[in-house]
Each structure stands twice: as structure tokens, then as C-alpha cells.
Amino acid sequence: MNVIRKSKRATLRDVARHAQVSVATVSRVLNKSELVSTDTRNRVNQAIDVLEFVPSAAARSLSSGRSRAIGALVPTLDHAIFARYLDTLEDQLSGHGYALIVAVTGGVAEVEERKVHNLLDMGIEGLIVSGKRHTKGFAACVERFAVPTLITSYYDPDAQYPTIGYDNSAIAQAALAHLKSLGHHSIAVVHGPTDVNDRIAARIAAIEEAAGEAQVRFVPVSMRVEGGADAVARMVEQGPLPSAILCLSDVQALGALFELQRRNITVPDEVSLMGFDDLEWSAVSFPGITSIQLPAAEMGSVASDAIVDWLRTGNRATPKRLEAHIVERGSTRALG
Amino acid sequence: MNVIRKSKRATLRDVARHAQVSVATVSRVLNKSELVSTDTRNRVNQAIDVLEFVPSAAARSLSSGRSRAIGALVPTLDHAIFARYLDTLEDQLSGHGYALIVAVTGGVAEVEERKVHNLLDMGIEGLIVSGKRHTKGFAACVERFAVPTLITSYYDPDAQYPTIGYDNSAIAQAALAHLKSLGHHSIAVVHGPTDVNDRIAARIAAIEEAAGEAQVRFVPVSMRVEGGADAVARMVEQGPLPSAILCLSDVQALGALFELQRRNITVPDEVSLMGFDDLEWSAVSFPGITSIQLPAAEMGSVASDAIVDWLRTGNRATPKRLEAHIVERGSTRALG
DNA sequence: CTCGTGTTTGTAACCGGTTACAAACAGCTA
DNA sequence: TAGCTGTTTGTAACCGGTTACAAACACGAG
Numbered sequence: 001m002n003v004i005r006k007s008k009r010a011t012l013r014d015v016a017r018h019a020q021v022s023v024a025t026v027s028r029v030l031n032k033s034e035l036v037s038t039d040t041r042n043r044v045n046q047a048i049d050v051l052e053f054v055p056s057a058a059a060r061s062l063s064s065g066r067s068r069a070i071g072a073l074v075p076t077l078d079h080a081i082f083a084r085y086l087d088t089l090e091d092q093l094s095g096h097g098y099a100l101i102v103a104v105t106g107g108v109a110e111v112e113e114r115k116v117h118n119l120l121d122m123g124i125e126g127l128i129v130s131g132k133r134h135t136k137g138f139a140a141c142v143e144r145f146a147v148p149t150l151i152t153s154y155y156d157p158d159a160q161y162p163t164i165g166y167d168n169s170a171i172a173q174a175a176l177a178h179l180k181s182l183g184h185h186s187i188a189v190v191h192g193p194t195d196v197n198d199r200i201a202a203r204i205a206a207i208e209e210a211a212g213e214a215q216v217r218f219v220p221v222s223m224r225v226e227g228g229a230d231a232v233a234r235m236v237e238q239g240p241l242p243s244a245i246l247c248l249s250d251v252q253a254l255g256a257l258f259e260l261q262r263r264n265i266t267v268p269d270e271v272s273l274m275g276f277d278d279l280e281w282s283a284v285s286f287p288g289i290t291s292i293q294l295p296a297a298e299m300g301s302v303a304s305d306a307i308v309d310w311l312r313t314g315n316r317a318t319p320k321r322l323e324a325h326i327v328e329r330g331s332t333r334a335l336g
Numbered sequence: 337m338n339v340i341r342k343s344k345r346a347t348l349r350d351v352a353r354h355a356q357v358s359v360a361t362v363s364r365v366l367n368k369s370e371l372v373s374t375d376t377r378n379r380v381n382q383a384i385d386v387l388e389f390v391p392s393a394a395a396r397s398l399s400s401g402r403s404r405a406i407g408a409l410v411p412t413l414d415h416a417i418f419a420r421y422l423d424t425l426e427d428q429l430s431g432h433g434y435a436l437i438v439a440v441t442g443g444v445a446e447v448e449e450r451k452v453h454n455l456l457d458m459g460i461e462g463l464i465v466s467g468k469r470h471t472k473g474f475a476a477c478v479e480r481f482a483v484p485t486l487i488t489s490y491y492d493p494d495a496q497y498p499t500i501g502y503d504n505s506a507i508a509q510a511a512l513a514h515l516k517s518l519g520h521h522s523i524a525v526v527h528g529p530t531d532v533n534d535r536i537a538a539r540i541a542a543i544e545e546a547a548g549e550a551q552v553r554f555v556p557v558s559m560r561v562e563g564g565a566d567a568v569a570r571m572v573e574q575g576p577l578p579s580a581i582l583c584l585s586d587v588q589a590l591g592a593l594f595e596l597q598r599r600n601i602t603v604p605d606e607v608s609l610m611g612f613d614d615l616e617w618s619a620v621s622f623p624g625i626t627s628i629q630l631p632a633a634e635m636g637s638v639a640s641d642a643i644v645d646w647l648r649t650g651n652r653a654t655p656k657r658l659e660a661h662i663v664e665r666g667s668t669r670a671l672g
Numbered sequence: 673c674t675c676g677t678g679t680t681t682g683t684a685a686c687c688g689g690t691t692a693c694a695a696a697c698a699g700c701t702a
Numbered sequence: 703t704a705g706c707t708g709t710t711t712g713t714a715a716c717c718g719g720t721t722a723c724a725a726a727c728a729c730g731a732g
Contacts, residue, residue, distance in 0.1 A: 011718055021576050022682040037680060052480055057459030058398035059718035063687050067394060069437070069458065071713060077413065081531050087413040094451060101405070102438045104426050115430060122405065122435045123393030144388055175543040225617045262622040281561045281617075284591050286598040326614045347688055358712040363690060375712060395688035399717050 002105050010051035013031065019047035032053060061123065069099045070307060071119035073129040075107045079223070079251065084131065085152070088300030089128070096308045098125075107196030113137040120145040126307040128152060132159050133198040148310045148317070152303050153199055155321045162317040164303045166294060168199050169206035171276075175208050175292055176214075177247055178326055179274060181215045183335030184244040186215045190231040190256060191248040192223030203248055203276075217242065221252065228255025229262075236263060241271050243335060248281050250275035253289050257331070268333040278327055283330045287330030295322045346387035355383035397459065405453035406643060409465040411443045411532065415559070415587065416615045418466065419490070426466070426634030432644045434461075443532030449473040456477050456481040462643040464488060468495050469534035478517025484646045484653070488639050489535055491608055491657045498653040500639045500661045502630060504535050504605045505542035507612075511628055512543050512550075514662055515610060519671030520580040522551045526567040526592060527584040528559030539584055539612075553578065557588065565598075572599060577607050581670060586611035586618050589625050593667070604669040614617060614663055623666030631658045 006284070012030075016023045021040060025054050028036050029044040036044075047053070061067045070093055074082045090100045101122060103115040116138055119127065127142065127149045142149050154165040179187055194201040207216060219234060221227035228247055232255075235241055247253035253275030260267055268289055275282055278293035299322055306317040348366075353358045356496055357376060364372050365380040372380075383389070397403045406429055410418045426436045437458060439451040452474055455463060463478065463485045475496070488497040515523055519641040543552060555570060557563035564583055568591075571577055582591035588612030603609050603623055611618055614629035635658055642653040655670050 012720095023719080024683080024721075025681060029682090032441050035680070040680080054456075054481055055458060056398065056718050059405060059687090060394065060720080061687095061691085062394035063718080063720045065687075077419040077426070078416070078619050080416070080419075081413070083413040083416075083419040086438070087440055090413070090438055091442075094439065094454060097454075099437050099439070099454060101435050102422070102426055103430065103435070104423055106427075118430060118433075120390075120437060121393060183351075205720075225620045229620050254617055258620050258622045281590055281594075284561045284565050284594050286594045291648055305731085348690095349688075359689080360691075360713080361711060364711090367690085371710070376710080390687050394689080394718090398688080398719085399690045401717075651717095 008046045010053045010055070011222070014051055014057065015044065015047045015053050018051060026191075041305040048119030051122040067123040067125055068097060068125045069101055069122065070126045070128065070299055071101045071103065071116075071122070071124035073103050073105060073112065073119065073127070075130060076103050077102070079276050081249075081294065085296040085300045088297040089304055090178055090300075092301050093308070098308065107193075109135050109138075113141065117141050120147060126150070128307060129302055130154075131198045132156060132161075132163065133201075134273075141292075148307060149286045150303055150307055150310075150317060152299055155319065159319070162306070162318075163319045164306055164322070165299060166322045167298045171292055171294075171324045172203035172206040172248075174324075174326060175274060176210055176216075178214075178290075179246060179272065179332070180214055180245045180274065182244075182332060184272060186217075186242040187214070187244045187246055188217045188219050188231070188235055188242040189246050189248065190221060190228060190252050192227065192252070193220065197223075198247055207273055208244075211292045215242070222243065223249060223251065225251055225255040225258075228252030228257075229259035230255075232256045232259035232263070236265075241265070244272040244274065244332070246274045246276075248276050248279045250279040250289060250291055250310065252330075253291070254279075254281060254285070257285060257289065267331050272332040274332055282327075282329065285331075290329045291327050292324050293327050294324050298322055345392075346389045348389070348391065350387055351380065351383045351389050354387060355379045362507040364636060403459040403461055404433060405437055405438065405458065405460045406462045406464065407437045407452075407460035409439050409441060409452055409455065409463070410447065411441050411466060413438070414439055417585075417613050419631065421632040421636045423569070425640055426501070426636075428550075428640030429636050429644070432640065434644065443529075445471050449477065450581055453477050456483060461647055462486070464539065464639055464643060466490075466535045468492060468497075469537075473559065473594065478591040486639055486643055486646075486653060488635055490538070492654065493655045495655070497536045497653045498642065500642055500653075500658070501635060501656075502658045507628055507660045508539035508542040508569065508584075509546045509606060509658075511610060511612065512546055512552075514606065514626075515580045515582060515668070516548075516550055516670060518580075518608065520578075520608060521549070522553075522578040523580045523582055524555055524578040525582050525584065526555045526557060526564060527587050528588070529556065533559075536584055538647075543582075551578070558583060561587055561591040561594075564588030564593070565595035566591075568592045568595035568599070568601075572601075577601070577632055580608040580668070581667040582610045582612075584612045586615040587627060588668075589627070590615075590617060590621070592620060593625065603667050608668040610668055618663075618665065621667075626665045626668040627663050628660050629663050630660050634658055 012026050013147050016026045093100050105112040130153045132151050151160045151163040152165050154163050155167045158164050219231045221231045264299045275289045275291040278291040282289035282291045310317045348362050352362045388435050394467045429436050441448040466489045468490045485497045487497050488501050490499050490501045491503045492499050555567045557567045611625045611627040614627040618625035646653045
């Protein structure tokens with residue numbers, strides 16, 4: 001193995017020898033500490049260039065005890081809301097000198113356990129997971145590695161780990177209240193699978209709780225554009241349409257809008273349509289889709305700051321509630 | 337620092353002492369080598385449990401020389417095509433025991449240079465980047481660290497690094513040919529910024545080259561849903577509509593479709609619309625958007641296999657061309 | 673010239689695994 | 703019982719940085 005590589009990578013000691021200084025001095029130059037004379041620093045830098053020296057991350061993290069890596073566990077990347085969130089998270093973390101290791105669970109418990117173990121095994125300094133519902137195996141794993149852990153996409157000050165996110169219950173109730181205030185009393189709630197997504201489960205529970213005298217029907221479909229279309233198809237076939245359709249994701253709202261168009265059902269004249277997440281097409285569609293703007297990017301940014309701060313100070317992060325708000329567009333109208 | 341932590345994490349030597357064996361034996365147990373007697377193995381495992389021993393990734397990778405991490409550099413996560421690709425890439429890599437470190441460049445050269453440096457600095461064993469056009473600084477960096485590097489989203493057997501992707505030129509020409517075969521001679525090509533995206537630049541060049549007697553107009557807009565709408569607005573204002581609009585991304589095609597609806601321009605009767613990427617809504621929209629299906633997930637999977645193989649065998653990966661194909665839907669029609 | 677202070681540099685002991693090599697040991701044969 | 707083979711285990715030297723501590727040195731003051 002070693003025999004093959006004619007020239008192994010240069011080490012810090014090689015550089016020291018070449019520059020005629022000690023390893024401590026080279027290390028100081030690398031770490032930008034200002035305790036090295038200009039003259040020496042130049043000699044060292046020159047040696048580094050000549051030898052094409054590249055410091056070993058493993059050695060550094062072994063002796064310093066810091067890996068400079070943060071792990072993020074998300075159910076999927078193939079959904080705009082998570083992608084946008086991770087996009088910002090990565091950017092912010094990298095600004096603080098941390099790398100982001102991503103693991104996708106697909107919402108499957110065993111996969112989640114395996115992946116969180118892998119992440120921790122990689123020596124991450126901090127962990128950021130989406131959603132608060134996890135298996136015992138997951139909790140045990142996190143507990144044992146004793147790594148600062150943050151929960152996102154959810155706000156719950158009483159959760160086991162600090163949460164950074166929006167209050168799914170409150171938001172869902174706000175959406176429902178909005179439709180009610182427009183005079184809607186027959187509402188269909190289109191949603192994705194609840195067994196793998198506690199945010200959705202929370203929203204549904206909140207809506208059920210706040211339904212009051214309104215007639216609320218739940219239509220479970222897949223968390224895809226197609227799911228929204230399926231929901232509309234099913235509703236049309238099964239009986240009278242509600243006066244409003246609330247999709248718990250704009251992905252589904254998009255599909256619903258298209259299916260309504262296909263069936264010549266006018267939005268919002270014949271039925272009002274409301275979404276969730278405020279994904280980019282909702283502002284452009286015809287009509288525009290009334291939606292709940294979730295601060296996905298902000299969540300990434302806040303989570304980054306929180307974990308970095310936790311690692312820096314050693315003080316556990318505090319939960320942070322992010323605000324969402326309703327964006328009113330043409331897809332909803334007031335009744336009579 | 338050390339004083340604070342009452343109980344430091346147990347090390348392999350602690351485990352050895354507790355189990356009354358040598359460190360070599362513990363290491364053997366950890367690495368599942370079958371050279372340890374059942375009796376000893378049990379004692380060691382018990383000690384590991386009692387002490388809550390967690391092996392140090394840094395130490396392991398220092399002495400073994402392997403970090404088990406792969407880096408991926410993408411322009412953005414906030415675009416379905418990249419997200420889907422990364423989703424698969426991560427899943428496949430994790431199956432091979434590798435973690436995925438993601439870095440987002442935003443298409444900015446300086447950011448790209450900084451981030452690739454960070455990735456390499458983290459000690460990644462392999463690097464996967466999107467697109468083949470990069471700065472000299474980028475190349476120098478990769479060269480110096482001498483890490484196996486793969487290029488995706490692009491197929492070009494002559495590129496500096498092995499490419500895994502589709503032939504953007506051929507695909508673009510196929511799309512154009514398809515519209516021509518339907519009798520379209522006045523075509524508008526809506527596209528995103530070319531300065532940060534070589535895939536788009538390649539597509540445009542190929543279309544220009546193959547235009548022939550067809551009248552092809554290019555409409556540069558942002559790579560967003562809104563961009564597609566902007567393009568339509570601009571075209572309507574500036575003169576006669578083309579008979580077909582080809583959007584180099586389905587994201588833009590979606591925006592274009594909505595804007596056409598808004599302006600009461602019927603698709604495909606008054607204008608045909610074709611997209612690129614075959615994102616999920618294109619199959620559901622009304623009408624369905626004719627598009628080019630790009631094998632994003634397959635690309636993630638193939639790239640994963642290629643880099644893992646490269647690392648395992650030491651043999652440079654070979655370029656792989658992935659096939660794309662046209663998905664005909666209702667948004668395009670043959671001219672009289 | 674001596675002492676004190678501040679700057680620059682070097683030595684060597686870590687960090688926590690992996691692994692080459694050798695030793696110890698068991699079982700079997702001659 | 704000596705000798706051989708194969709299995710199990712231990713010792714100690716790595717891997718390549720960081721850093722505590724001390725030494726060397728320069729400079730100005732007394």
C-alpha cells in the first residue's frame with residue numbers, strides 16, 4: 001500500500017525540517033498565531049508551498065478534539081422546504097468554519113437510527129434533526145454520544161432537545177381560522193402521511209381541535225404534486241365539493257390547482273384553495289395560491305447560529321420560535 | 337478544559353484495562369475481525385457497554401488514513417434537480433459506509449474556491465462536483481490535494497476529470513428537433529443565467545448550432561418559476577409570439593404556463609410549451625408539460641458507485657453517459 | 673554589567689486508534 | 703516428550719498534528 005505511493009504527502013515535520021524550524025513553529029504559522037516573526041513565517045510558508053504540504057484533518061481533529069463537522073438529519077432532500085432550509089444552513093455553517101454532513105432518512109425509523117449512528121460515528125460536534133418524534137434507539141444513540149443536538153421544523157419549549165422552528169399547531173389553526181373568517185364552513189384538509197412526519201400530525205391535531213362547528217374532512221394522499229391531484233379527484237368522485245381546500249403543503253396545492261383546472265372547476269369561484277409553505281410557484285400561479293409562509297431559510301440560519309454558539313460557549317441552546325404568516329392571494333375568496 | 341469534564345470519554349485503553357485484554361484485542365473486536373475467541377469478545381463487548389465507549393473517528397482516520405467522507409459541491413440545493421440527485425447520492429454513499437459532506441456554491445466562483453478548499457481540508461477521500469467549468473484556483477486546489485474527483489451533470493469524455501452525466505448538447509438538440517418535427521419554426525428558448533451554469537451554456541450553444549432555418553430567439557431570465565412568467569410577459573409585450581416556447585428548465589416552464597394562462601393564451605393551441613428536467617409537476621399540470629427526463633436520481637447512484645469503486649480499486653473512474661429522453665405530453669402539438 | 677521584561681523558538685509529551693511482529697498456548701503427531 | 707501447526711493475544715511503534723513548558727534571545731533601564 002505505502003510502497004505504491006512514491007511520494008507520500010509531506011507532513012508537518014517535513015516542513016519543519018525544510019524550513020529549519022521546529023514543528024511547533026510550523027503549527028503556529030498554520031494557525032495564524034501572531035507569535036512568529038515575519039522572517040520565519042515566510043520561510044515556513046515557502047517550505048509549505050515547495051512541499052505542497054496539506055495538513056491532515058484527522059491529526060488536527062485528534063489532537064485538538066474538534067472535528068469541525070455538524071451533522072444534519074432530514075427526512076428528504078427532494079422537497080423544496082427542506083432543501084431551502086439546508087441550503088441556508090450549509091452556507092451559514094461554512095461561514096463559521098463548519099462543514100455540513102447530510103443524512104437523509106426517507107422517514108424510515110430504521111434508516112434514521114442507522115444514519116444518526118453513522119453521523120455520530122463520524123465524530124460530528126453537533127447534530128441538527130428535523131422533527132421531534134424519534135425512536136428510543138435514536139434517543140439512546142444521541143444520549144450516549146452526548147453531542148449537542150437541536151430539533152428544527154418544530155417549536156416546542158418542552159421538548160427533550162432545544163427546538164428551533166414554528167409552532168405547527170398555531171399555524172395550522174391560523175390557516176383554519178383564516179378560511180373560517182372568509183365564511184368557509186365546509187373544508188377539506190389535504191395532507192401527506194402522518195406516520196413519518198410529526199409536523200403534519202401536529203397540524204392535523206390542531207385543526208381537529210379547532211374545527212368547531214365547521215365541517216372538516218381530511219384527505220390523506222402522498223406528499224407529492226400528484227397527491228394534490230389525487231385528492232381533488234377523490235373529492236369530486238365522492239360527493240359534493242367543500243367550499244375550501246386546505247393543503248398542508250404547497251406541493252399538494254399545486255397538484256390540486258391543476259386537477260381543478262383540468263376538471264373545469266374555477267378557483268376561487270367554485271372552491272377556495274389554500275396551501276402551506278409558500279413555495280415559489282405559489283406567488284406565480286394563476287390564480288396565486290394563498291399560503292402560509294414558513295421561514296425555512298431563516299430556520300437554517302438560526303439553527304446554525306444556535307449550534308455554533310452552543311459549541312463555542314458550552315451553554316445549551318434555548319428554543320426559538322419562528323413566526324409564520326399568511327400570504328393572501330387569489331386562490332381564496334370570501335363566501336357570500 | 338479537561339478539568340471541567342468530570343468523566344472524559346472512555347478510550348480504547350480504558351476498555352482494554354476493564355476487560356483485562358490488550359488494546360489490540362479491543363481493536364480487533366471493534367473491527368469485527370474473527371480472530372478473537374468468543375469468550376474474549378464477550379468480555380470486551382461488555383466492557384464497551386459498561387464504559388459507554390465510543391471510538392474516536394479522528395483517531396481511527398488518522399491511523400487508518402481513511403476519513404470515510406465524500407464531498408459534494410453543488411451550485412444550489414434549492415432546485416429540485418440537484419436536490420433529487422443529492423438525495424440519491426447520499427443514500428447510496430451511506431450504503432457503502434461513506435458520509436456525504438455537502439457544500440453549496442451559489443454559482444459564485446470565489447465561494448466555490450473557498451468551499452472546495454474547506455471540503456478538502458476536512459480530509460474528504462473523494463470529491464464530486466456539478467458542472468465542468470471551474471476557475472484555475474479550483475483546479476489548483478483539487479490538483480494539490482490529489483483527491484479522486486468526479487464531475488456530474490455533464491458528459492464529456494475529454495474533460496479533465498471523469499464525467500458522469502448526460503450530453504447536454506445532444507439533449508438540447510433533441511428537444512429542438514422534436515419541436516421542429518412538430519412543424520415549429522419560430523421558437524423562443526427561455527433560459528437561466530449562463531455565466532454560472534455551464535450546462536445551460538452548452539444547451540444554448542447546441543441549439544444555436546442546430547437552429548438551421550428555424551427562427552430561434554433566446555430569452556434570458558432568472559432560474560426561478562417567476563423567470564418563466566417574466567419571459568412570457570416580455571415576449572407578449574415585444575411582439576408576435578413564437579409558435580413554441582422551449583424552457584431549459586421545468587421550473588421556468590411552470591412559470592411560463594401560469595403566465596400564459598393568466599394572459600388567456602391557450603397551450604398548446606396558441607403556443608406549444610416544452611420544458612427540461614421533467615420535474616414532478618410536469619406530469620400533473622394542465623396541460624401536462626412535454627419535457628426532457630433527466631436521470632437525476634440515477635446520476636446520484638452511478639456517481640456514488642463510481643467514486644466508491646475508484647477509492648476501493650485505485651483505478652480512475654471512467655466517464656459515463658446517462659440517457660435522457662423526451663416525455664411527450666399535452667403542452668405541445670403539431671402545427672397544421 | 674546585571675537584571676527584568678517581552679518576544680521568538682524548540683522539545684517532547686500528548687490525542688486515541690491501527691497493526692506488524694512476536695510470543696504464548698492448545699492440540700495433534702511421531 | 704519433543705516438535706509442529708494453527709489459533710489467540712500482547713507489546714510497542716506508528717499515524718500527524720497541538721500545546722505546555724522552558725529555553726534562548728533582544729532590548730532598555732538601573
